Amino acid sequence: MHRTSFDRLGLADRIVQTLKEQKYEHPTPIQEQAIPLLLEGSDLLGIAQTGTGKTAAFGLPILHHLSMEKRRPAAKSSRALILAPTRELTIQIGVALKVYGRDMPLRHTAVFGGVGQNTQVRSMRRGVDILVATPGRLLDLFNQKHIRLDFVTHFVLDEADRMLDMGFIHDVQKITSLLPSRRQTLLFSATMPQPVIRLANKILHNPKKVSVAPTATPVKTVEQKVMFIDREKKRSCLVRILQDPAFDRVIVFTRTKHKAARLAEQLTKSGIKSESLHGDKSQSARQRALELFKSGDVAILVATDIASRGIDVDDVTHVINYELPMVPEDYVHRIGRTARAGASGFALSLCDQSEIPHFTKIENLIKTKIEILEGERPQAITTKRQEKSIKKKRKKKKRSSKKTVNF
Ligand code: AMP
Numbered sequence: 001m002h003r004t005s006f007d008r009l010g011l012a013d014r015i016v017q018t019l020k021e022q023k024y025e026h027p028t029p030i031q032e033q034a035i036p037l038l039l040e041g042s043d044l045l046g047i048a049q050t051g052t053g054k055t056a057a058f059g060l061p062i063l064h065h066l067s068m069e070k071r072r073p074a075a076k077s078s079r080a081l082i083l084a085p086t087r088e089l090t091i092q093i094g095v096a097l098k099v100y101g102r103d104m105p106l107r108h109t110a111v112f113g114g115v116g117q118n119t120q121v122r123s124m125r126r127g128v129d130i131l132v133a134t135p136g137r138l139l140d141l142f143n144q145k146h147i148r149l150d151f152v153t154h155f156v157l158d159e160a161d162r163m164l165d166m167g168f169i170h171d172v173q174k175i176t177s178l179l180p181s182r183r184q185t186l187l188f189s190a191t192m193p194q195p196v197i198r199l200a201n202k203i204l205h206n207p208k209k210v211s212v213a214p215t216a217t218p219v220k221t222v223e224q225k226v227m228f229i230d231r232e233k234k235r236s237c238l239v240r241i242l243q244d245p246a247f248d249r250v251i252v253f254t255r256t257k258h259k260a261a262r263l264a265e266q267l268t269k270s271g272i273k274s275e276s277l278h279g280d281k282s283q284s285a286r287q288r289a290l291e292l293f294k295s296g297d298v299a300i301l302v303a304t305d306i307a308s309r310g311i312d313v314d315d316v317t318h319v320i321n322y323e324l325p326m327v328p329e330d331y332v333h334r335i336g337r338t339a340r341a342g343a344s345g346f347a348l349s350l351c352d353q354s355e356i357p358h359f360t361k362i363e364n365l366i367k368t369k370i371e372i373l374e375g376e377r378p379q380a381i382t383t384k385r386q387e388k389s390i391k392k393k394r395k396k397k398k399r400s401s402k403k404t405v406n407f
Contacts, residue, residue: 009035012064014103019060022099028053033210035061041184043204047211049190049336050089050159055096058082058186062154063101065184066129069153073107073127076147080154082132083175085163086306087112087283088290093158094132106130111147113137114283121146135163135171142178149178157203160189160196161329166306169195176203190336191329222319222335222345224368226359228375231352235263238322238350239270242300248317249293252302253334255323263322264302274300277307305330308337321349324358328365353378 006027007016027035030048038044038061048054062080073079082097084090094110101108106129111120113136120137124147131138131147141147155176157163163172185204189196200207229237241247252267254260257278264276275289275298286307292298294313305325316338325331331349338345349370351359356378363370 004032010039011035011060012067015060015064015100018100018103019056024056028057028212030054030210030212031057031060033212034058037208037210038062038184038186039064043184043207044186045200045204045207045209046186046188047190047192047209048188049333051336052212054158054188055093056100058156058158058188059093059097059100062130062156063097063104063106065154066106067101067104073129074148074151075127076124076145077149077151078124078128078131078147079151080130080156081138081149081152081175081179082130082156082158083135083138083163083172084132084158085134085166085168087114087134088286088307089159090132090134097130097132101130108132111137111141113140117141117146127151135168135175139171139174142175149175150180152179152183154184154186155179156186156188157199158188160187160199161191161193162306162333164193164195164199165327169199172199173202190333193329222338222347224335224347224349224370225373226349226351226370227373228377229350229352231354234322234350234352235266238320239267239272241320241348242267242272246317248299249296249313249315250300250318250320251308251316251334251337252300252320252322253308253325254302254304255326257304257307259323260302260304260307264300267300267302272300273298274302277301277303279304279307305333308334313337316345319345319347321347321351324349324351324355324362326358328358328361331362332366348373 004027006019006024009027030046030052034044034046034057038058046054046057066079071079082093084093090110090112094108098108108130109120109123109128110132112134121141124141138147142149157172187200187204227237238252242250252263254263257280260276260278261280264274267274275292277286277289281289289301293301319335319338321331321334325334335347338347
């Protein structure tokens, strides 16, 4: 099979050299499609999940442009601004760009909430070439006049769908309104719901579109299975599963922060050393949990959807949905944590009777029948109360449609 190499994409030699040293042999599909368009200066709408290599897809052309235009950044300002929804993702993008640009005399920094602002303010004082930020802290520092946004020439909005889910729409709109109108803008999103389409229409100018997996289609290399099981048997079943040594690096998902914390404790008590990652933990505790997981000291990470965004850990062998997500798109995000950068992966969902409606929605979204590993698919239950409420809603609808006057 013919595969392009990085030196054909038009990137500066020293970037290509760094990639060779990083053992990146071939561009991933999103890199192959996006890099030439971005080098030409186009705006871009990228539909891609984390794990597809999108950080390099947007980062390499930015590094290329910034190193070619030999301008120095103005005080308190940045030439490139990358917005990401979570602190973890912000740190991770910052680290990746430092690696890719390590042979270039460019200044980088990252700003995000949950930690003191002084170091961040100091690092912005002389200005930087690349700033990676979460929206809230960026606006905070802007309002305090520690950051200027009027010199930005390259703007990336990463994980736009998640950004909107997390309620950052107003912050994002405010930030975009503060940027110069002459700039290159890139928007990346794993899914394209209406609000993201509207935002893209607003901030992108004649964008080129690249898409590496059709919207909400899980990476093909993930093997997906389901076990239908009673809720009260889930924990003992999980312990049994995790005792298998093949489950070497596993992310277990729960729906709530509380559940994530408790389950990690319970697993540890059962002899399976686990850490949890959720929004109630301090930034340093989250970093510590992630480091233990990354280094392999702890094989099991119990996480909530939001906390898991942007976790960049290679070789996650299994994703286990201990509780199914309420939003079916989150299922796609979750299983995207395994099978990264072309490796194969395995996702197992433990589904009880009350979760059947969510499970059905997930199967409809991904247009796949998930293989049953154990148990039988139960009927979705509708309690008497649910039935009553459905009837009531129908009646109400009938009444209101009668009231409608047709002109
Ligand atoms: P991302 O989607 O940007 O989070 O990247 C996912 C992972 O793939 C990261 O660990 C990258 O270091 C790795 N990666 C990105 N591009 C390539 C490439 N062309 N070859 C090999 N690994 C890559």
